[in-house]
Amino acid sequence: MSELTAASKQPASLSKATSTGNSGEGLAFERISHTYVAANGSTPVLNDVTFSVEPGQVACVVGPSGCGKSTLLSLAAGLMRPTSGVTHWKGKPIEPGTNPDLGMAFQQPGLFPWMTVRQNVAVGLTTRGASRSDARRQADEMLTTVGLTGFGDAYPSQLSGGMAQRVGIARALALRPKLLLMDEPFASVDAFTRLKLQAEFKALLKLDRPTVLFVTHDVSEAILLGDIIVVMSARPASVDRIIPIEREDRDRAGRGYASKMTEALRALGVETDLSHD
Amino acid sequence: MIGRLAVSRVALALIGLVIVIAVWQWTIAHYGLARIVLPAPLEVGHTLLGLIGSPPFWRDVAVSLREFLLGYAIGGVLGVLVGILIGERPLVRMTIGPVIEALRFIVPFAWIPLTVLWFGTSLTGKVVLVAYAVFFVMVVTTSRSIATVDPTLTRVGTMLGMRPAEIALKVHLRAAAPGIASGAKAGAALGWIAVVAAEYIGASAGLGVMITNASMSLATATVIAGMIVIGIIGALASWLIGIATRIWLNY
Numbered sequence: 001m002s003e004l005t006a007a008s009k010q011p012a013s014l015s016k017a018t019s020t021g022n023s024g025e026g027l028a029f030e031r032i033s034h035t036y037v038a039a040n041g042s043t044p045v046l047n048d049v050t051f052s053v054e055p056g057q058v059a060c061v062v063g064p065s066g067c068g069k070s071t072l073l074s075l076a077a078g079l080m081r082p083t084s085g086v087t088h089w090k091g092k093p094i095e096p097g098t099n100p101d102l103g104m105a106f107q108q109p110g111l112f113p114w115m116t117v118r119q120n121v122a123v124g125l126t127t128r129g130a131s132r133s134d135a136r137r138q139a140d141e142m143l144t145t146v147g148l149t150g151f152g153d154a155y156p157s158q159l160s161g162g163m164a165q166r167v168g169i170a171r172a173l174a175l176r177p178k179l180l181l182m183d184e185p186f187a188s189v190d191a192f193t194r195l196k197l198q199a200e201f202k203a204l205l206k207l208d209r210p211t212v213l214f215v216t217h218d219v220s221e222a223i224l225l226g227d228i229i230v231v232m233s234a235r236p237a238s239v240d241r242i243i244p245i246e247r248e249d250r251d252r253a254g255r256g257y258a259s260k261m262t263e264a265l266r267a268l269g270v271e272t273d274l275s276h277d
Numbered sequence: 278m279i280g281r282l283a284v285s286r287v288a289l290a291l292i293g294l295v296i297v298i299a300v301w302q303w304t305i306a307h308y309g310l311a312r313i314v315l316p317a318p319l320e321v322g323h324t325l326l327g328l329i330g331s332p333p334f335w336r337d338v339a340v341s342l343r344e345f346l347l348g349y350a351i352g353g354v355l356g357v358l359v360g361i362l363i364g365e366r367p368l369v370r371m372t373i374g375p376v377i378e379a380l381r382f383i384v385p386f387a388w389i390p391l392t393v394l395w396f397g398t399s400l401t402g403k404v405v406l407v408a409y410a411v412f413f414v415m416v417v418t419t420s421r422s423i424a425t426v427d428p429t430l431t432r433v434g435t436m437l438g439m440r441p442a443e444i445a446l447k448v449h450l451r452a453a454a455p456g457i458a459s460g461a462k463a464g465a466a467l468g469w470i471a472v473v474a475a476e477y478i479g480a481s482a483g484l485g486v487m488i489t490n491a492s493m494s495l496a497t498a499t500v501i502a503g504m505i506v507i508g509i510i511g512a513l514a515s516w517l518i519g520i521a522t523r524i525w526l527n528y
Contacts, residue, residue: 079435104436110429114451114528124437155528175437 025090026211027059027076027179028052032085033236034071045071046082047236053228058205058212060222062264063232063240069215073181076213077104089179100128103177103210105185109168111156117143118152121171128175142174143167145204162193166200173204180210184217198224219264223257224250231267240267316498324498325505334487338506341483344400345472345514348407349465356412356464357457360419364453365445370420381413385471393479403475403483410471411464418460422453458522465518469511 034046045068053059061069074080075087078094087094089101111120118139125135143152146166156164165185172180186194186201198221205212216222222229222245229243243263249256265272298318305315312320328334362369363377385406396402426449434444476485484503491499 077432077436079432098435098438100438102436104432106429106432108427108429110427110433112430112433112448112452114454114526127438127443157528171433172436 026052026054026057027213028088029072029075030086030088032072032075032082032087034068034075034082034084044236047238049085049232049238051230051239051242052088053211053213055211056209057227058214058225059228059230060214060216060226061230061232062216062219062222062268063237064234064268065217067232067235067237069232069237070183073104073183073213073215076179077102077181099179101178102181103172103175103179104181105165105169105172105183107184107187109156109161109164111164111167111171113156115156116152117148117154117156117159117167120156120167121174124171124175138174139170142170145173145207146170146200162189162197165189165197169197169201169204173207176208177210178208180205180212182212182214182216184215186221187217194218194221201225219261219268220252222264223260229260229264231264243267313495313497316501320498321501321505325502328499328502328506337482337484337487338510340400341472341476341485342510344403344475344483345407345469347400348404348409348472349411349468351404352408352411352468353415353461353464355408356415357419359412360416360457361423361445361450363416363420364423365449377413377416381417385410385467386474389475389478392475398479398481403472403480406471406475407468411468414460414464414467415457418463419453419457422456422460423449425456426452455522455526458518458526462515462518462522465514466511469507469514473507 029049029051032046032049033044035042035044049072051059061072063069075082076089076094078096078099081096089099111117112123115123118136121139121142122132122135125138126132130138140152143149146169148163148166148170151159151163151167156167159167165188169185186197189197202225214222214225216225219229226245229245231240231243232238233240243260245260246256248254249260251257262272301315301318304310305317316324359373359377363374364370388406388409392402392406396405430448430452431444434448439447472483473485476483477489478485480486484507488500488503491497491503
């Protein structure tokens, strides 16, 4: 029943989202289709994707593997152009090139192994024009914020996977991004570290309240972190549904959590009740 | 602990050396070899000490080292530059990649007759040969190291606001440094071998010339002493590059 009501909300939230996207505040995907062309044929990955993320909102994108979630991030990051459709940020079309509002964290930490932890966090700030001393100070502040005080002089090879991922997130957040893109940043750490990082990340978002597009394949992560969950269909992917998440849904022991979980998993084609086996 | 480890490493190396000398001495005794065919280790040791005290020997060493260092620098710099272009630009890779693949199998020694013809016994011929040997090693290791840089690092560079040229130099080239350093070590070995080989065939000075002259006057002890010097200089060069790599790439 809860499924039905949520599903019936979908068109309303979609149209509302699209209209705010056009008026130009947050991030908006408008009728995006994308096809990868290679020598051995072409692969359509996105088919008429439309949704938007309001300023300060966290949108978690879930979907089957290979459905083009990462393509969405690359489009939002301006790393490439869609085959058709427009991506807007603050009302302007996103063009390939550098977006000064952008911060991004990746599935792998992607730290420069020849730089210390502090230099890794500071390098984006100096590239964007900050003085060395300013960048250094801000990097140290951000390292303290993510719980890595005293690790500034360490090299990435000396860090655990979870710590390295924290540095990658600190590097993105140190840029004070207005648009934060996250590509399954917690997928490669162990389950317990992931729970810790999720809680920390949630707290960090309160600092600057960036607009966030967070790709994950973990529905519980999406419920915990997202204001909306964008469920994608299989490739070529379109938006299957948008599930709004309320504050009380984030109580893992609560009924809201269970019903959102069920709704998302069923949309993904996953059997949710194995009790009759 | 580290001290004991170092001591035992030196001891093991010495044992290896003793085994070689023992086999050498035994071979002479067992086959009753003449001095001209294979002089005893002790005689070669004496000759080596004599060489170390003689200025003409050091002039030969200086000539060989000069040819090597000049060729190594020229071939190394050009090789890294071309390697960057091939690693970064698919168009360049497709244009000159096949030519390089074909040329790198024509070993430096195959070029010796031509370099003698073109440059005579001058320094230039040796420098060209060393540069040629080092160039291909550096092109291949540099372009491969750049092509295999973690693609996430490229995306990170873009995300941080770096321009394509900055990504090429500050991310790709820097990330490729360990691979390039191992190429530099292999290139040094090949370059040093090329110098000596070229001097054996056509030169007016250098360690190779010293050895061929000694061989023609049947001074076999000098031949072997010269060979030992070649080995020691090669090992030293390799060791120095290894140390520089460890200091510079200490992460």
